[in-house]
Amino acid sequence: MDVIRPDTVVLNWLIALPFFAAAGAALFPRLSLPLHSAEEAESLRTGPFLLGAVASLMGLGLGISLLPAVLGGTPLTVDYWWTTDLYHLRFQADALSTPLVIVTCGLGLLIHLYLAGLPALSLPHYRAALLLAAQGGAAVACLSADIVLLFFFLELTLVALWLLAFLDSPEAANGMLAAAHVGGLLVLGAVLLMWQRSGDTSTSALPLLLTTADPGALRTIALLLLLGMLPKITSLPAHGWLPDLAGAAPGLALAPALLLPLVGGTALLRLLPGTIVMALVPALGAMALLLGVASLWWGAIRAWMAPTLRQLAAWLTVAQSGFLLIAIGGAASPTAPPELVRAAALHLLAAPAALAAAWSAACIIRARFGTDSIAHLSGLLRTGLLPVVALFLGGLSLAGAPLLPGFQVQKLLLSGLVHDGRLWFAIVIVAADLLIAGSVLDALRRIGPRRESPPTARWQSAWLSANLLLASGALLAVGLSSGSLGDWTQTVLRSVLSISRSGLPFLP
């Protein structure tokens, strides 16, 4: 079905218009001065963020409305020339990309609500516009069915997040851009090699690449892709930017920590398991496995030692990248069962939901109480129940606790590894899960009810409460719909990520 609905385009432009107007007003203050007094401008401060939240909500609705069709096997595709002889604008709303767009819009909604709840943020128009640009870039990267387009929007998301973070802490923002852009250049190398070998930039042409390119070139492509994506999914050894960002200005890390791993993981899953890694000799899979185990354990150990809640969230993010790499690396084995690719796909839904709850709780506690140092938050449970619950749910979901989305991921991952005869890896993962759960529960014990008086909240905002309620509610809702999630991973495996191994002479 090759359609662009005109009403959708008009609606999108109508949503974008206030932001163009806001940007124009900020660029040319003399034009906007007669319209608003300083008091009026202050009272309208949350306006851009609430507009962004509405836009995210509409994107969420649009994504959900597409779900029945795309899960029923009718992907929505768009294919136009971007330039007459080089690039295509190829988009595909399929069983994998549509739920990920919904997740992106959901994360955008939470971040906009969080920013609306913070007091005295400078340049609200810029922040809202940059956040929407990052969110839009991430959503379009998920939808891209073209390797150059995917790379373009991946980097566009990064640039928007960098500009957003640069407003508060240039040094930490530069660290993020440097790590992720150097990785991006490696990914670009892989993209160009794929383009050169297959003669086409469509993701659907990638399986053809397997049959025509030599194994050496494929290994180079896969290695560049894997190494290039490490900073974006915050995996060891390219994870350092996130703890740095988490230690900078309050709340600065929320958008990069949630959006970048999601879009990086999506690109990795799109480009690696269905096309390259599963078809390669196990050496690269072993590398991904080792990197995954190292990230998981390093993240879990540092989370245990974290002095602040934002550092705890940052190291939990590093640890979760390990699960993705273990699933992808495990799937490279010639005898790997399909559960591992299903676990990787499900992880892309479950991990952002859990991280959103954990990060929101940590950032909101820092904003409301002036500190997120675990040692100084004793008694928090009595005055800040909602953030504590969100932190509890998010952290335990990442550790794979039952009734939460992470449990389904762990179930698939462990069952896949055990069936493939990798019992030791399964034991290592369970031990890391226990460590993660222990670090979250220990942090909660230290900020739980005590005799001393609880910390005093600086202010209360309904938008912050809405953020926490939505994050926790979404996590519980996803966790309780385990049957649907299992069916979804089956659909994704059959329709998007299944590449036939027949006709690949070099496979073991």
Add this chain to the structure above:
Amino acid sequence: MSEPPSVVTIASIGLAAGGAILLVAATAWAARPRGRSEKAETTPGAAAARSFAWIVIAGIAYSLLALAAAVRAPETDGLRASILQLLAVLLAAALGGLGLSASHPEKGGGSPLASAAVFAAWLSLVGLPPAVGFHGKVLVYRALLAAGWEWLAVIAVAGSAAALIPAFWALSSYRAGPLRGLRAVLAVALLIAVVLLGLYPQVGLLAAAPLAGLASGG
């Protein structure tokens, strides 16, 4: 007995070597650490402008590399890549030049337009979307790979990564001054051009095609 190298081979290798040396030297010069005495004598605005100028020269070196690929293998589309990259560099140089001309060392003030101009110029020169420089660099790398110069492509990519060092330094130390009148109008026009050509590269390629045709005698 092997045949002596043709003029085309010598010219392409000469251009490629010249471009690579220029790229490495200009990027290194832009990113070089500043001495204490120089720091004291130079205002942050002037130092940022100097780094920017060296990165513009590095951008021209990318254009030379693509030209070398076109001379070596005309089917690589290197000529079009070279012209698009040159167009991107010229636009970024003009835009950044306008923004930097408004920089001032003292605190306070600040113009969003001048800041946007300088940020967009640096984005384009580093080769990040949504600026036109992204497409210029992608096509240059592609032409180098197609010409069989993988190691030159690696040097070019490394140059892009290294360009972040002066970019970060310059952007962190830069303070925007006001841009008014004709300069403001020109900055807006160039800003739109840099972003529009990045989002819709067909316009840049259309502009590059006739020039490439003329240059190749087509």
